[in-house]
Amino acid sequence: MSEVRYTKDHEYVRVDGDTGTVGITDYAQKTLGDVVFVELPEVGKAFVSGEQAAVVESVKAASEVYAPVSGAVVAVNSALETSPGAVNEDATGAGWFFRIKLANAGELGGLMDESAYQAFLKTLD
Template identity: 60%
Template structure:
């Protein structure tokens, strides 16, 4: 995926029209370790920017995933129920979490592009 946008909480989104694919960054999955369970929202749920959208449990800890934009959940990744480790194996591809219909496209402006996110990671 190109033209990804990132939050400071290490979520990414890839925009396709008014629908964004949301997941966690490669950095985030590496910090979590082996992922063993993912709790995803129901399709149709409305989420607000900065609010919890999912929970990822790894062998190390449980971690909340926050939505970087507001919108409606239009799809969840059906493969993650059976194979949560997809997030470890391919976080920016087959390991996506949810797809949101964005309610305020202007919220995307506060997210970092790939070069800015790379620079941000160097400060951690």
């Protein structure tokens, strides 16, 4: 069973065992608008949680994507290089950014779960 956690910067991490799949939330893709480019990290690169790991661009905005948890990148979604629109169409599915091997599963406790994130979104408008 996988569990999904969220950051206040609207990244999500879906955890399967010791691997987390990272992307931006549906709310984030709507706010950004049509995504035109995603800059992905290199496989093997290690990040500390909160470090900039990727960049997502729409026509009028560029936004940093931060690693929600610490760890090394084990895979990136290179399909986004040719079809960045997948982020808009399916942010939490085909629009994932990269997979990271969790260095410290304890960090997940500091992130929001689904209901906490939904409550957080309500505070934004």
